[in-house]
Amino acid sequence: MVHERPLLVLYIMHDRFGRFIKGHTSWLKGTKGVFKHTEESRKKISKNNARYWKGKHVIITEETKEKLSKALKKNGHKPPILVGEKNHRWTEDNVQYIALHQWLRFNFGKANICENPACIDTNPKRYEWALIKDKKYERKRENFMMLCKKCHNLYDDVYKKIWKSRLSKKTI
Ligand SMILES: [Zn+2]
Numbered sequence: 001m002v003h004e005r006p007l008l009v010l011y012i013m014h015d016r017f018g019r020f021i022k023g024h025t026s027w028l029k030g031t032k033g034v035f036k037h038t039e040e041s042r043k044k045i046s047k048n049n050a051r052y053w054k055g056k057h058v059i060i061t062e063e064t065k066e067k068l069s070k071a072l073k074k075n076g077h078k079p080p081i082l083v084g085e086k087n088h089r090w091t092e093d094n095v096q097y098i099a100l101h102q103w104l105r106f107n108f109g110k111a112n113i114c115e116n117p118a119c120i121d122t123n124p125k126r127y128e129w130a131l132i133k134d135k136k137y138e139r140k141r142e143n144f145m146m147l148c149k150k151c152h153n154l155y156d157d158v159y160k161k162i163w164k165s166r167l168s169k170k171t172i
Contacts, residue, residue, distance in 0.1 A: 100137055104129045104144060111146035116155075124148030133159050 111127035126149040133155075135143040147155060 096137060100139065101129060103139055104141075108141060113146050114148035114151055115145040116147055116151040119148060119151055120154060121148045121150040124150065128152050130155060 111129050114121070114124055114127060127146055128149060129144050130147045130152050131137060132143055132145055137143075
């Protein structure tokens with residue numbers, strides 16, 4: 001018997017956004033003996049049922065991968081774009097950036113005011129979380145402030161100019 005080397009082991013459990021959660025405990029935990037599957041009901045839960053795979057370790061082998069891609073091509077799906085170093089959306093920095101902004105929004109809500117005391121926009125429509133210059137991208141509320149779009153752009157522009165002048169001074 002040929003043993004296939006598993007390519008990937010996934011733990012299937014979804015959150016409310018349909019994303020996988022690693023190591024999440026099953027909702028069935030603590031209900032042992034309450035929910036019992038009879039032989040018949042077991043048969044009813046086919047392998048095509050998402051419920052069957054929920055909470056199970058799934059081993060994706062080369063064979064499964066091939067089957068999947070064949071099935072997807074049959075249905076007119078294009079093969080997924082390979083995620084590599086060249087894919088700028090998934091560089092480590094970007095992932096960190098996205099995760100941090102999600103963390104900010106989740107913990108402190110959407111930016112809804114401009115914290116610039118001399119706000120240049122009289123009727124701002126969009127607010128954003130801005131990283132305070134010289135601070136690091138860390139999960140600290142004090143490293144960020146809420147700014148309207150215009151102030152944010154200005155803030156970044158001013159900073160870029162200061163940075164440029166600093167650099168030019170260094171070269172002289
Ligand atoms: Zn503003």
